[in-house]
Amino acid sequence: MPDREITFAQAVREATDLCMAEDPTVYLMGLGVPDPKGVFGTTVGLQEKYGPDRVFDVPTSENAMTGVAVGSALVGMRPILVHQRLDFALLSMEQIVNQAANWHYMFGGRGGNLPLVIRLVVGRGWGQGPQHSQSLQAWFAHVPGLKVVMPTVPYDAKGLLIASIQDNNPVIFIEHRWLHNVKGHVPEGVYSVPLGAARVVREGSDVTIASSSYMTLEALQAAEVMSEDGIEAEVLDIRTLRPLDQEAILDSVGKTGRLIVADTGWKSFGIGAEVVAFTAERAFAKLKHPPHRIGLPDCPSPSTPAIANRFYPRAAEIASAGRAMFGLSPTGIVEEPSVPEDIPDPSFAGPF
Amino acid sequence: MPDREITFAQAVREATDLCMAEDPTVYLMGLGVPDPKGVFGTTVGLQEKYGPDRVFDVPTSENAMTGVAVGSALVGMRPILVHQRLDFALLSMEQIVNQAANWHYMFGGRGGNLPLVIRLVVGRGWGQGPQHSQSLQAWFAHVPGLKVVMPTVPYDAKGLLIASIQDNNPVIFIEHRWLHNVKGHVPEGVYSVPLGAARVVREGSDVTIASSSYMTLEALQAAEVMSEDGIEAEVLDIRTLRPLDQEAILDSVGKTGRLIVADTGWKSFGIGAEVVAFTAERAFAKLKHPPHRIGLPDCPSPSTPAIANRFYPRAAEIASAGRAMFGLSPTGIVEEPSVPEDIPDPSFAGPF
Amino acid sequence: MSSMNAALLRDLYFGMLRIRIIEERIADLYYEQEMRCPVHLCIGQEAVSVGVCENLSVDDYVMSGHRSHGHYLAKGGDLPAMMAEMYGKVTGCCQGKGGSMHLLDRSVGFLGATAIVGSTIPMSVGAARASVMRGEERAVVSFFGEAACEEGVFHESLNFAALERLPVVFVCENNLYSVYSPLGVRQPEGQSVIDLAQGHGIESHEADGNDVVEVYNLSRRLIKEARGGGGPRFVEFKTYRWREHCGPAYDNEIGYRTEVEFQQWKARCPIERLETRLLEEGTLSPPDIKRMRSQVGEEIENAVAYAKQSSFPDESNLMEDVYAP
Amino acid sequence: MSSMNAALLRDLYFGMLRIRIIEERIADLYYEQEMRCPVHLCIGQEAVSVGVCENLSVDDYVMSGHRSHGHYLAKGGDLPAMMAEMYGKVTGCCQGKGGSMHLLDRSVGFLGATAIVGSTIPMSVGAARASVMRGEERAVVSFFGEAACEEGVFHESLNFAALERLPVVFVCENNLYSVYSPLGVRQPEGQSVIDLAQGHGIESHEADGNDVVEVYNLSRRLIKEARGGGGPRFVEFKTYRWREHCGPAYDNEIGYRTEVEFQQWKARCPIERLETRLLEEGTLSPPDIKRMRSQVGEEIENAVAYAKQSSFPDESNLMEDVYAP
Ligand SMILES: Cc1ncc(C[n+]2csc(CCOP(=O)(O)OP(=O)(O)O)c2C)c(N)n1
Ligand SMILES: Cc1ncc(C[n+]2csc(CCOP(=O)(O)OP(=O)(O)O)c2C)c(N)n1
Ligand SMILES: [Mg+2]
């Protein structure tokens, strides 16, 4: 079945299922994990299959439940902890950063492995508002000791989640809510995509667009638009923010001489800052044009679609930035979305 | 008394004292605030002066105490909340970011003002280790709705703290432990230093060093060393990370054509990334040399002085970076420290 | 209870009926997909909002969480502004920036509701402390669901309120579920949230949250005691949400709870219970009820019309109000 | 207690004496400024470490916080590795990277101590859950000070442990102070931390933490019950730290507590109390004590020599062990 297409959510579920079948130390916990909706479909049926000891709901106690996961990991388990929104994990930053991230180092490597996957969902659309849509990957990426993964396509969602579960370190696995229903080719069976390697998703010679997660889909659309005017963008899906594949980005920029970074989080002090900064430090001479970052403006995420639609940059903004590098005017010609701008696809009809 | 010299800690205390005397809504809370040590001397005697209602110790409940401060601010008080280590505030990221930072925006400006100062001390030296020395200003700077202040000299500590207390928004006020005993000129009486303005602390024409907090002292030392070989560094104390004074930095880079950023936090995804990024975006053509960041390497802070001393970059590293921009070899000639490298001055004799 | 006067009983009845009719109208309209934000309806739980808030003056403060419509309305929050908020309009109580999970109306002491479980609890405590510091006599009511009692911040807040004997009344609406998760997977069997509060040395009570008269009488005493300097009080009201956790539908068929359970609770409808009694006692007549219904009907239709006719915020609004001046 | 055999009593005595002598030696040496990290000595509190850990096998797990020397030693942690850690040497239990606040010795089930108040409590619960998942019979002891009970994570952890009936024994050492802050500014008057634990439905006890025999007997039962599937247990031991919060000195003069209070507690020295009794009963003779003292003296001097002679980690060590392979 080489052409099997499944959704990102199904890919996440399948990765979890396969790892649990293979390794009895893998277990899965989080608010709503065994409920009828199964965390946007990513955990459906797993409790039935693996029992309530290995797949379970938890109290609304984000901080302690993270500590519970850490404690079990220290003695050989491989917990996967899920939060339906990244914002909820702010209650557990102490455990994640002071404890989990530092653990291996602060005990001089003798503290035991800490294989822990924390799945965080970044909300967007349908009025999620300021407390249900923050995209704080830059925080996690800043912290040595953590690994940070942010896949775009179902193939990578599965392969990177498997790699994350098999990794002996705490891994923050960030899922953008607008990717869950996106379909893509996903092989059956166990395979893993290595943490720390970006991927060229579209080749091009004129400008590099390094993007992460959902923004990669916008970047690909932008690339098509730019192509109509003869600008060929190379789109690089960053995939893991820590370790960050600097070499892949520098290789591409070495070829194109131009860099756009598109990320789902705030622009200031965000992912793009790091990518632009190391590129400026390490490949300054290769740059034919000032680099450009695309990210969220400096305000919280508003609930009303009327302005949320302006808050989130889309393909047109990326394409315009690319065109500007060649002296062309901004584009308006990105295909009109066929669904309202505050939802990813017609299957998404609120309320959550 | 134009030449009165007091320490940074005294300046912080004085700012607090003056604001409390002036405005009965200002109050001060935090672990150890009224104890004999008074948070490194910054709160000594204030409970005696203003009473236990306005100056008080709190339970070890960082998250709720932040919420208490927020709730009181919403109804017109001006709380100052102190943590003896920034690391402890990780327990309160939910209140700080989801709630306080978003508040004014998410209620459409009708939620009331939220004048709140959270003082965070970044530890260093004497084996503080991985959980007592994290310098996470980049996290706070990433979040719209917060203001982030990080003074270097006593004059600014006082003036910026007064401005922070008078500000109607949540302000994160970060104090580096190695600055508390540093003395400097501080006028008596109330004055304020505006949030959002960097300051040129040393003029120079050849390279801009934009630095924050303690690293500004290292930068100044580096500038002296570089000067011996005829390289004149302009040292810019960033002072507030949000709002960030991009213009001042661009002005300086416009003059020097060279940029080094030195920050007390991790380099990757840190403050330097943002500074380099906006400079590359906005002043690319002015740059005569690739910009350079100085920050902590990608590991936690080790406890043992033997390697902690290598963890923290010092003046020599800054000077060497500057010299490299002019084709000169690294320098070793920074004055040997007169005290062991894991303490800031002889008055610091452990254990905390 | 027998001594309660007729006007008050009618007020309580009207308050609940009003919230019910408004919430049901929201549910109906939600299918139009013009309210594009998550909504958490309180149908079935109206007695708590009304019974508690009836005891509050405009100077008292209230804070709440994601399921706050009832609290907002019972405290006197502006209905058209609430509706406009749900429609994402600039006339909304947050100019559309908050949506259903972020209501506030400071003019009536409703200081705010936010979307993270438990997070306004310490703020309520802080608002109470501010009042005490200023010598104001004021009670603060903190509304939350039973899942909030699983959050550490709940305990931290209770400890501090008890330590400083602050005038806060903690009101827990225990509706047995957190989203689709029953109590049994979240709290130990046989434990009660009032034991938790009592552990902090706070006088605590448990009562029928579907009996508005009981809610009223108990909270009346607790609010009075708290406001009078008696220290914090805690009360758990057992109640039940009728519709899905978030959204307009009934969802008993999806499997996390039974239709039987739902029907049992529906039979204990707080509004019907009082209605039956008041009709029997003659405190209320069928025409009274009809009048009340039509009054609220008109009010909500006006509010909906206002909301629908209002403008969306202008795009230029995006970057406004990030900071207070 | 009367039935306790002599060998066990001597063990308890020796265990406490050993910790005391080691801690006092650390205090003395600290002034040399060669141990360059914050140290939190447990002098005065030895009975808790020893009385509890005497009931644990090497398979049982222990976690702790900033004041962990006693727990580490009583659980069988390697003394030279601990001393080397404090001297920042590569032979330290954390290769010098942790310092005094981050001890561990996995070979004896001491899973780790960390420097943030309360943070290992949920980890202890997680380690217990892992054991249960694997069908292992194991008890986990979580040590913490009374200030940790003010942290929300304490409550969250107890709730989950109670919910899942996990084999954790929560051991709170209530020494009345958190740094310089007395209980009265942190917890409501008249409240007891065992009320908090009981609120979570956990069987809870309070006992004299300066009576090692009482500590031993009570924790013996609780550990056995927890290990046997009886669910979590909680115990609060009242005790007192003699020296300053952090560092080697006495600090009664700085004003946060009185010399009188200190002397009262000193008079209840856990070691002297048992010594007096054992001498009276003839279970111990002065020469025995002398022998014990010199045995520990030799042990600690060897450990110090080892620590001092060990190398510092090489600078190349800086970037090592950030990630597990
Ligand atoms: C910290 C946090 N965790 C999880 C959520 C997701 N969530 C939203 S509402 C809710 C249910 C809360 O249940 P309860 O407090 O009992 O209130 P109810 O919905 O029953 O009224 C949850 C878990 C959240 N908003 N915040
Ligand atoms: C979350 C957090 N807040 C504050 C501190 C600072 N701190 C270090 S030890 C300590 C005292 C804790 O008191 P207690 O738990 O009673 O233990 P004791 O020191 O009395 O043994 C405090 C507040 C910390 N380490 N972590
Ligand atoms: Mg509920």
Ligand SMILES: [Mg+2]
């Ligand atoms: Mg204590």
